[in-house]
Amino acid sequence: MKLAFILAYKNLIGAGLRTWLNVGILAFTFILILFYNGLLDGWNQQAKLASIEWEYGYGELRAANYDPYDPFSIQDGHQSYKPEDFNMLTPILIRQASIYPHGRMLSISLKGIPHDQEQLKLPTTFLNPSQGEIPVIIGKRMAAAAKLKEGEEVLLRWRDKHGTFDALPVTIVKIFDSDVGSIDSGQMWIGLAQLQEMTGFKAEATYFVANKNYNHQERKGWSFIPQETLLEDINKLIASKKISGSIMYLLLLAIALLAIFDTQVLSVFRRQKEIGTYIAMGMTRLQVVGLFTVEGNMYSLLAMLLGAIVGIPMLSFLAVKGISFPEVTQGMGVTMAERIFPVFSLQLIAGTMLLLIISATIVSFLPAKKIANMNPVEALKGKLQ
Amino acid sequence: MIKFLFKGIIRDKSRSILPIVVISLGVSLTIVLSGFLSGAMTDMVDQNARFETGHVKVMSRAYAENKEQLPNDLALLGVDSLISYLRSNYPDLQWVERIRFGGLLDAPDADGESKGQGPAAGIAINLLDASSGEVERMNIERAIVSGALPDYANEALIGDEFAKKLKLNIGDEVTYFGTTMNGSMTFQNFTISGTIRFGIAAMDKGAILLDISAARQMLDMQNGAGEILGFFHNGVYNDKAALAMENSFNNQLKSNPDEYAPQMFTLRSQNNLGDLLDYANSMSAIFVLIFVGAMSVVLWNTGLIGGLRRYQEFGIRLALGESKGKIYRSLVMEATLIGMIGSLIGTGIGLVGAFYLQNYGINIAGMVDNSSMMMPTVMRAKVTPNLYYIGFIPGVFAMVFGNMLSGIGIYKRETASLFNELEV
Amino acid sequence: MNTARNFTGKMKKIILLFSFLFLGIMSGQAQDAQIILDKVDKNMVSKTEITESEMIIRGKRNVQTIGSKSYTEGNKKSFTEYLYPERERGTKMLKLEDRLWIYSPSTDRTIQLSGHMLRQSVMGSDLSYEDMMEDRKLKEIYDAIILGEETIDERKTWILELTASVENVSYHKRKIWVDQERFIPLKEELFAKSGQLLKKTTLSDISQIDGRWYPKKINFKDVLKSGNGTDFIIKKIQFNPAIPAYIFTKASLKK
Structure with a gap:
């Protein structure tokens, strides 16, 4: 076996440029598979992380009649709670309201959140009502849609719990930048105490965001949606991307393997005399088949070596620096970071290596199999076609 | 030799x-x-094009300005002549009209009383005419969970979960209630021909898909459309051609002060798709x-x-x-x-x-x-x-x-x- | 407070009287205001009414005129049938207390509007369904005081300030300019709790119908929105006619 290995190595290196082209292509495929999957894994992880950090936390405890997909449910979807019974939970109260930026009217969801919360990444510290004005924060999408800038005042109109209109100018103290569109578009964040005060919904909330340490027990009037359920949409999207991605790189792999296969066919054809010689010298046919298979397989080993030399610095650079992505998917309700940091898991790397080795072995073995049926004398003479 | x-x-x-x-x-x-x-x-770009932006999109200036709010009161009017203008001047593209709208769906029980109500996000496209390519473009056939495509203008597809929420079955009647382009109240009955899954929770829980002729009638938008989408016949976005078209189209209307004048947007210039x-x-x-x-x-x-x-x-x-x-x-x-x-x-x-x-x-x-x-x-x-x-x-x-x-x-x-x- | 000095003679007497009878000038003013409101109510509200009216809605791009015939009994029951344009013809609306049903002949469906939908604007106008639904008399839900006097279009008016006395009202505060002779409001402003002006109503074309003064044209304007507001024009009005009870039933919607 060791002999086969050394022979295979010498043969390959001897073939020069073509070997390196084969290896190069295979190495590139290797890197690309890693890159693409790493990118998707990174996207997945970041999208989930962003969703957890900005929106879902570790689950949501919703007032029983609140349905986030039904704007009509906002009006009645809230309940009173005793803060001391709702530990590890960040209360959020949603009310419908209108704002009038530059003479236009926009219907918005006005969301109250404690200004001292640390559960979500929203910059709620800006909501500390100390400056004598009513501070609100909005996301960049909302800011763009309403054409509002930081520091600008806008008239907010809402109703209190009795349905009485109220209206006051509020100040955009901060425009935050989040990848999660669903906490941004069409909404405005305000201090919870402020909103409860403004609307008269003292100690009421529409839903709670759970803390990591929250342990759910049945609560009457509230239903708990675990984090995994909330993240399902992202998982599904990534899964479908993975499949379409895998088709692409499998095609690429196929063509790289085809190059190896073809090269193998050529070697077997060109080196009939050599094969004949091996057999004449006492190697069994199987040993010769093995030699050629190892030789073909060595492409994958060299490819991985080359892939490692090129790929490790490149991919680790990308993993650290991230890849900049334009943000497009707001309309589709997809969370996607502007900068995605690919994630290369051990599982991914090992799996890809295994895929490469096995497939390279198969395509090397198939042409080499022919050797087993060769007439050694004819082969020695180089007379096979 | x-x-x-x-x-x-x-x-x-x-x-x-x-x-x-x-x-x-x-x-x-x-x-x-x-x-x-x-x-x-x-x-991904393609997906956006199919559902939202088209390869190019024509909207009225005022509509484009407020497009997040689906402002049908600002929609394009005189669409027939605009479409035929587009078709004759830009024959490389297929031009289709769409209307997006909001409203309320109300499902009646046996006595005609409401058994369920819910806010609806509506999309009206050319569902009935296969030559418009819209059904295929939006992958609707595949997205149907139960039932079938509408055969008539008075039939509609609705989000699968929406149907469940309103306890609607195929063949049931549902009433749309909303406002017309002019702000008047409008009612329309539809027969549910099928339920559909978009894969986007918000739409699955509240979308209704209509033929554009029904929507026009219902929203009092005769000869109107919220948006006109253009798709290159080969289905492939051609950036150069689209940009040139956008330029030539918008330049012609440059001096027109009407805020409802049409304006063209390429795929590149919408939703940050360019990058x-x-x-x-x-x-x-x-x-x-x-x-x-x-x-x-x-x-x-x-x-x-x-x-x-x-x-x-x-x-x-x-x-x-x-x-x-x-x-x-x-x-x-x-x-x-x-x-x-x-x-x-x-x-x-x-x-x-x-x-x-x-x-x-x-x-x-x-x-x-x-x-x-x-x-x-x-x-x-x-x-x-x-x-x-x-x-x-x-x-x-x-x-x-x-x-x-x-x-x-x-x-x-x-x-x-x-x-x-x-x-x- | 010093506004009392400017009152007309007639009112001065009443004020004097009430100032003596009751405690202090504040409550006296309130009482005066109540009396004015009562007089306004007497003019404006009748037990039953049948009106034919037109609503002129100025959209961004066009003006729509919608005709309707309404039957009302007190503040709690009303039935409206739309007469024109063709699109709206036969659409009917029934209000009983705090419930509202709309019937559309094209779909032959009756839909009850609730919660959220009541806050939508009626037919694209500057009025919401809820604005139309208010069925309590002003004095039941507001405490009134006289704020002063002002001349509008050469007519002397008192300015009344109404502050909500109960909680569940849409507008915490109203200002009403009441014609001093005819006891007809000429102008009304609706305010948010914070004091922000929200809506403005202007009443004009005041003429005498069946022995009472009545404004035949009312303009509603949502001041936060751009535009010229919605006009409401009374074509015909009958005070205290007999209205059969069946009108105010759901069955009449489908007739």
Whole structure:
């Protein structure tokens, strides 16, 4: 076996440029598979992380009649709670309201959140009502849609719990930048105490965001949606991307393997005399088949070596620096970071290596199999076609 | 000389058929896969185009300004003449009208009392006329969970979960209640012909899909539309052409002060799609490069084999007194010819394949769970201009290169040994 | 407070009287305001009414005129049938207390509007369904005081300020300019709790119908929105006619 290995190595290196082209292509495929999957894994992880950090936390405890997909449910979807019974939970109260930026009217969801919360990444510290004005924060999408800038005042109109209109100018103290569109578009964040005060919904909330340490027990009037359920949409999207991605790189792999296969066919054809010689010298046919298979397989080993030399610095650079992505998917309700940091898991790397080795072995073995049926004398003479 | 070589190629099947077949195959594979990759890389952009932005989109200026609010009161009017203008001036695109609207759906019980009500997000497209391509474009057939496409304007598709929430079954009647373009109240009954899954929770829980004729009637938007979308006939976004069109169209209306005058937007200028487009294009260029590289190795090998097989012939020709240079040149010329023929055939076949994949695509629905949804489950190729010449790189150059390399052997070896090599 | 000095003689007497009878000038003013409101109510509200009216809605791009015939009994029951344009013809609306049903002949469906939908604007106008639904008398839900006097279009008016006395009202505060002779409001402003002006109503074309003064044209304007507001024009009005009870039933919607 060791002999086969050394022979295979010498043969390959001897073939020069073509070997390196084969290896190069295979190495590139290797890197690309890693890159693409790493990118998707990174996207997945970041999208989930962003969703957890900005929106879902570790689950949501919703007032029983609140349905986030039904704007009509906002009006009645809230309940009173005793803060001391709702530990590890960040209360959020949603009310419908209108704002009038530059003479236009926009219907918005006005969301109250404690200004001292640390559960979500929203910059709620800006909501500390100390400056004598009513501070609100909005996301960049909302800011763009309403054409509002930081520091600008806008008239907010809402109703209190009795349905009485109220209206006051509020100040955009901060425009935050989040990848999660669903906490941004069409909404405005305000201090919870402020909103409860403004609307008269003292100690009421529409839903709670759970803390990591929250342990759910049945609560009457509230239903708990675990984090995994909330993240399902992202998982599904990534899964479908993975499949379409895998088709692409499998095609690429196929063509790289085809190059190896073809090269193998050529070697077997060109080196009939050599094969004949091996057999004449006492190697069994199987040993010769093995030699050629190892030789073909060595492409994958060299490819991985080359892939490692090129790929490790490149991919680790990308993993650290991230890849900049334009943000497009707001309309589709997809969370996607502007900068995605690919994630290369051990599982991914090992799996890809295994895929490469096995497939390279198969395509090397198939042409080499022919050797087993060769007439050694004819082969020695180089007379096979 | 070429004529002589050509005859040789035709008469000596072993010299011609195998390499041509291999080159054709290789070239066509390169083209199909390159096209497919370009298509797959831009699928996100494509998805956006199909559902929201079109390849270009025409809206009234005022509508565009407030488009997040679906301001149908600001919609385009006089759409018929606008459409025929667009069709005659920009015939490369298919122009379709869409209306997005909001409202309330109310499901009656047996006594006609409300048994359920919910806010609805409506999309009206040309559902009934297959020639508009809208059903296919939005992947609606695949997204249907139960029931079927509407056959009449008074039928509608609604989100699957929405139907469950309102306790609606196929064939049930549901009433839309909303406001017309002019702000009046409007009511319309629809029969649920099917339920649909978009794969986007907000839509599954509240969407209704109507034929545009019904929506126009219902919203009092005769001869109106919220947006007119243009799609290139080949289904592929052509950035240059779209930008030029946007420029020419908008320039003509520059001096028109009407805030309801139409304005054109390219895909690039909407939803920040421009950057994504550039990214996808450069990504697919890398893929194509690898493809061409890999295919070149394969065809180079073919060239090598082709040359090697003929050492015997070269030996004889040398023995007959032909010069090494002449043999070498004829070998290269021959390879070029074979490469050209093979590449032409291959490009032809490849383009047919790429066009086929562009139109029909590969369905990966079976591999995605939750397969009935609007998210693209059909991967399509994208026929780009470079497909027309890209096949010649592996086809001609690799072939010639392979032959040239194998031909070097002619110089390396002594005539006698070459003669001897295959023991004539 | 010093506004009392400017009152007309007639009112001065009443004020004097009430100032003596009751505690202090504040409550006296309130009482005066109540009396004014009562007089306004007497003019404006009747036991039953049948009106034919037109609503002129100025959209951004066009003006729509919608005709309707309404039957009302007190503040709690009303039935409206839309007469024109063709699109709206036969659409009917029934209000009983705090419930509202709309019937559309094209779909032959009756839909009850609730919660959220009541806050939408009626037919694209500057009025919401809820604005139309208010069925309590002003004095039941507001405490009134006289704020002062002002002359509008050469007519002397008192300015009344109404502050909500109960919680569930849409507008915490109103200002009403009441014609001092005819006891007809000429102008009304609706305010948010914070004091922000929200809506403005202007009443004009005041003419005498069946022995009472009545504004035949009312303009509603949402001041936060751009535009010229919605006009409401009374074509015909009957005070205290007999209205059969079946009108105010759901069954009459489908007739």
